[in-house]
Amino acid sequence: MAPPPLARVELDYSGGERLTMNMGPQHPSAHGVFRAILTLEGETVVGVDAVIGYLHRCHEKLAETLTYAQYPSIASKTDYVAAMTSEFAYVLAAEEIGKIEVPRRAQYLRVLTAELQRVASHLLWLGTWCMDMGGALGGGATIFLYCIRERELILDLFESLVGARLLYGFYQVGGVRYDIPSGWADSCRTTIDLIDQRIGEYEGLLEQNPFFLARAQGVGVISRALAEDVGIAGPLLRGSGVNFDLRRAAAYSSYQDFQFTVPTEIAGDCFARYRVRMAEFRESIRIVRQVLDGLPEGPISSRPGLKSVAQIRIPKGEAYARVEGPRGEVGCYLIADGSAKPYRMKWRGASFSNLAVLPHIIPGHKVADVVAIMGSVDPVFGEVDR
Amino acid sequence: MAAPEARSNGTEVGAIVKAVLTAMRVTFLNLFRKPVTVHYPDVERKYPDRYRGLLALVYEKDTGEEACIGCRLCEFVCPPAVIKVEMLKSEKRNYAKTFTLELYACEFCELCVQVCPTDAIVMTRSFDMPTTDRREMLLDKDRLHALGLQHQPSWATGNLLRDMQGPPKLARAEAHAKKEEAPKPGGAA
Amino acid sequence: MPAWIIPVIAPFIVLNVVVGLVTYVTLLERKFAARMQSRIGPYRVGPHGLLQPIADALKLMMKEDVVPTAADRGVFNLAPIVFLIPCMLIFATIPFAPGLGVADLNIGILFFMAVSSMEIVGLFMAGWGSNNKYALLSAMRAVNQIIAYDLPFIFSALVPVMLAGSLKMSDIAAAQSGLWFVFYPVIGQLAFIAFVISTLAAENRVPFDILEAESELVAGFRVEYSGMKFALIQLGEYAHVIGTSFLGALLFLGAWSGPGPEWMGPIWFLLKAMLLFLLVTWVRWSFVRIRVDQILALSWKLLLPSTLALLVATAIVVVWRYGGGA
Numbered sequence: 001m002a003p004p005p006l007a008r009v010e011l012d013y014s015g016g017e018r019l020t021m022n023m024g025p026q027h028p029s030a031h032g033v034f035r036a037i038l039t040l041e042g043e044t045v046v047g048v049d050a051v052i053g054y055l056h057r058c059h060e061k062l063a064e065t066l067t068y069a070q071y072p073s074i075a076s077k078t079d080y081v082a083a084m085t086s087e088f089a090y091v092l093a094a095e096e097i098g099k100i101e102v103p104r105r106a107q108y109l110r111v112l113t114a115e116l117q118r119v120a121s122h123l124l125w126l127g128t129w130c131m132d133m134g135g136a137l138g139g140g141a142t143i144f145l146y147c148i149r150e151r152e153l154i155l156d157l158f159e160s161l162v163g164a165r166l167l168y169g170f171y172q173v174g175g176v177r178y179d180i181p182s183g184w185a186d187s188c189r190t191t192i193d194l195i196d197q198r199i200g201e202y203e204g205l206l207e208q209n210p211f212f213l214a215r216a217q218g219v220g221v222i223s224r225a226l227a228e229d230v231g232i233a234g235p236l237l238r239g240s241g242v243n244f245d246l247r248r249a250a251a252y253s254s255y256q257d258f259q260f261t262v263p264t265e266i267a268g269d270c271f272a273r274y275r276v277r278m279a280e281f282r283e284s285i286r287i288v289r290q291v292l293d294g295l296p297e298g299p300i301s302s303r304p305g306l307k308s309v310a311q312i313r314i315p316k317g318e319a320y321a322r323v324e325g326p327r328g329e330v331g332c333y334l335i336a337d338g339s340a341k342p343y344r345m346k347w348r349g350a351s352f353s354n355l356a357v358l359p360h361i362i363p364g365h366k367v368a369d370v371v372a373i374m375g376s377v378d379p380v381f382g383e384v385d386r
Numbered sequence: 387m388a389a390p391e392a393r394s395n396g397t398e399v400g401a402i403v404k405a406v407l408t409a410m411r412v413t414f415l416n417l418f419r420k421p422v423t424v425h426y427p428d429v430e431r432k433y434p435d436r437y438r439g440l441l442a443l444v445y446e447k448d449t450g451e452e453a454c455i456g457c458r459l460c461e462f463v464c465p466p467a468v469i470k471v472e473m474l475k476s477e478k479r480n481y482a483k484t485f486t487l488e489l490y491a492c493e494f495c496e497l498c499v500q501v502c503p504t505d506a507i508v509m510t511r512s513f514d515m516p517t518t519d520r521r522e523m524l525l526d527k528d529r530l531h532a533l534g535l536q537h538q539p540s541w542a543t544g545n546l547l548r549d550m551q552g553p554p555k556l557a558r559a560e561a562h563a564k565k566e567e568a569p570k571p572g573g574a575a
Numbered sequence: 576m577p578a579w580i581i582p583v584i585a586p587f588i589v590l591n592v593v594v595g596l597v598t599y600v601t602l603l604e605r606k607f608a609a610r611m612q613s614r615i616g617p618y619r620v621g622p623h624g625l626l627q628p629i630a631d632a633l634k635l636m637m638k639e640d641v642v643p644t645a646a647d648r649g650v651f652n653l654a655p656i657v658f659l660i661p662c663m664l665i666f667a668t669i670p671f672a673p674g675l676g677v678a679d680l681n682i683g684i685l686f687f688m689a690v691s692s693m694e695i696v697g698l699f700m701a702g703w704g705s706n707n708k709y710a711l712l713s714a715m716r717a718v719n720q721i722i723a724y725d726l727p728f729i730f731s732a733l734v735p736v737m738l739a740g741s742l743k744m745s746d747i748a749a750a751q752s753g754l755w756f757v758f759y760p761v762i763g764q765l766a767f768i769a770f771v772i773s774t775l776a777a778e779n780r781v782p783f784d785i786l787e788a789e790s791e792l793v794a795g796f797r798v799e800y801s802g803m804k805f806a807l808i809q810l811g812e813y814a815h816v817i818g819t820s821f822l823g824a825l826l827f828l829g830a831w832s833g834p835g836p837e838w839m840g841p842i843w844f845l846l847k848a849m850l851l852f853l854l855v856t857w858v859r860w861s862f863v864r865i866r867v868d869q870i871l872a873l874s875w876k877l878l879l880p881s882t883l884a885l886l887v888a889t890a891i892v893v894v895w896r897y898g899g900g901a
Contacts, residue, residue: 163437413861
């Protein structure tokens with residue numbers, strides 16, 4: 001068979017010509033493996049076709065073969081940037097079906113790590129977003145390295161708590177697996193004070209910067225109606241004026257004990273989402289300080305230490321537990337059948353639902369805005385493809 | 387939906403200049419801060435006590451015998467199922483006849499350490515096992531014992547981890563004290 | 576010595592020095608940028624990374640030369656050369672000391688401007704010949720941007736020309752023996768700032784590097800090049816940056832004037848050019864980039880009218896102060 005004729009790029013530039021361009025799965029700013037088939041007219045995007053599935057690893061089927069004791073460390077691997085969030089949703093679901101009580105100290109420790117995880121995840125978001133907009137060999141990389149430097153401090157905290165830096169296995173049905181070692185609380189306080197101060201520096205660096213404002217303001221506007229309609233959650237929703245945060249609306253794991261505000265902006269553009277996340281930094285640091293001040297004594301698990309793999313059996317039932325992750329609502333729907341393994345487990349990936357908004361907001365923008373919008377949506381493809 | 391274009395009235399220019407100088411000042415100041423680079427491998431950073439490094443089998447401290455009794459709990463709890471153990475029955479105690487651990491598939495989740503009743507399997511404070519052949523990472527019992535002698539074990543052993551979650555007697559005593567008449571909570575306690 | 580020796584030897588020496596300078600300037604940029612980012616740049620190859628550029632050059636020489644099947648071979652292969660030649664040619668007119676230069680033309684500045692604008696041809700050839708939509712998009716943006724910024728570049732460079740009264744580079748350098756043009760009240764500083772901004776854009780440096788936009792267009796017009804051709808394009812880019820740094824040092828910072836004996840002149844010139852280069856690098860590593868329509872708006876709506884006004888103001892100053900001569 002003769003080879004197909006060589007494709008030459010034909011560009012009859014009469015103005016109405018459309019170009020189909022692949023922002024392929026291998027791309028420096030695709031935030032993972034994501035394929036966006038863009039239809040361009042000149043520099044303006046007129047259509048977006050999102051193709052996902054490059055990172056599918058069959059988490060949901062895998063959960064049916066692993067017991068409740070084994071799965072939490074695998075759950076980390078869905079949202080690998082904020083690994084504790086997924087574990088949290090899973091154990092909450094299991095505890096809800098089994099009506100298992102979690103001791104207060106464990107609840108506080110869960111809040112502590114969840115908020116630290118949120119700070120670490122937002123640091124990565126800020127770094128990668130600025131890098132996308134500024135170039136890997138340019139000013140963006142500078143902010144990226146600063147943010148990574150700060151994130152390393154939080155990962156060091158996690159390392160002294162759990163032993164691992166990125167994927168933990170910290171949560172367990174009935175509580176948590178590790179308690180804080182001595183001296184950890186002090187180093188935690190020092191770290192978050194430092195990060196609080198550095199965030200102020202980055203805000204100063206970025207917010208008055210006309211280049212940054214020109215790239216972020218007015219770009220990727222999600223109207224409030226669209227936000228409520230399409231099913232997004234997290235900073236995307238709060239950046240469009242909808243004051244909805246699961247930590248307030250459906251408080252879990254003693255979040256009701258803490259004082260914090262839920263930052264909301266009404267503009268709905270990338271800059272609004274940026275402001276929401278920057279404010280969330282501060283709120284998370286507030287919560288961490290309150291937890292450290294009020295950490296009660298007591299056991300860290302209502303189930304004594306794991307002695308056998310089939311130890312945790314959840315009776316028949318089903319539950320949907322949801323957590324406010326850094327990207328939105330992470331939900332775990334669990335159907336238990338009385339044995340040590342669930343019958344069915346389904347993840348509601350926050351990024352998966354957030355990606356649905358892309359075909360609505362990208363058309364009309366230039367190619368350069370696509371990366372800015374993708375960055376402000378902040379997808380993690382482990383969550384999308386599971 | 388397009389972003390506002392760069393304006394050219396006087397005040398705007400002033401703001402631009404101020405912002406530009408602020409940004410440049412931050413990077414300039416950072417020029418004089420100490421770099422955060424650690425000169426690995428000449429210098430290693432300090433690993434914490436609970437570091438989850440390579441896995442190893444240890445000997446009992448008092449008798450010097452192998453601590454592993456071949457109970458296979460670690461094999462059952464491992465999520466990616468990388469451990470394979472065969473038990474060897476003996477008069478006083480059992481041993482592990484063979485113990486293979488596929489380190490290339492290991493998740494380093496520390497669940498095997500947590501279940502071990504005799505603190506036989508531990509994680510060490512080193513991750514250093516570079517190799518060009520994956521088959522070298524299929525650790526058998528001898529290599530696991532050698533690793534245990536070679537590297538410093540981390541703080542976490544099975545009994546320590548289980549005790550950290552509240553010793554069972556204490557939890558059960560508290561539960562009984564609080565809920566004398568109430569029915570037992572769902573699931574095994 | 577036969578009369579034809581000097582015109583043959585001098586360019587040879589200058590070219591070699593320039594190529595050597597360019598390779599080590601990449602190391603300077605990497606270390607400088609690294610320090611601004613709390614890290615160390617190249618460190619292992621040679622003491623403190625001093626052999627890194629040599630290692631990079633060797634690596635690029637040994638790489639496989641890939642030509643896409645459907646690419647326009649002639650255009651694709653010629654493009655790096657057409658890009659490189661003007662970038663090297665600009666060094667011909669720069670005098671490194673009074674009397675020490677390849678060709679100190681009477682119309683030195685004009686030659687510099689004209690030739691440095693020619694690199695756009697090579698750039699577009701590279702984008703076109705690659706048969707790649709990304710490259711094509713980037714090449715079209717490049718044409719837009721460089722055309723837009725060449726005019727402010729020329730106008731801001733004309734301010735020292737008018738103040739010195741001559742297009743000859745050594746005359747301009749000599750005219751600064753009393754006061755460097757950058758210290759000239761108001762118009763000197765404004766012209767310097769406009770010059771720096773225009774060179775950033777004309778050389779496709781961040782924040783105006785929408786052309787390359789690593790995170791969007793993955794190296795833009797260079798995306799299909801590998802090995803020695805890529806090296807030639809890199810060489811040309813950095814040579815252009817260094818060339819305009821030298822030009823800026825000559826026009827605004829007094830070229831070779833500085834304390835010390837006569838023979839220190841070229842060294843001062845080099846230091847000033849490197850200072851300008853570091854300024855450009857500092858800006859590069861501090862900002863995010865702006866979009867192409869914003870870049871063009873900045874040029875046509877802000878920079879061009881301002882530099883035009885500046886030029887008129889300089890003309891008035893010159894006539895008023897020097898009575899209309901020269």
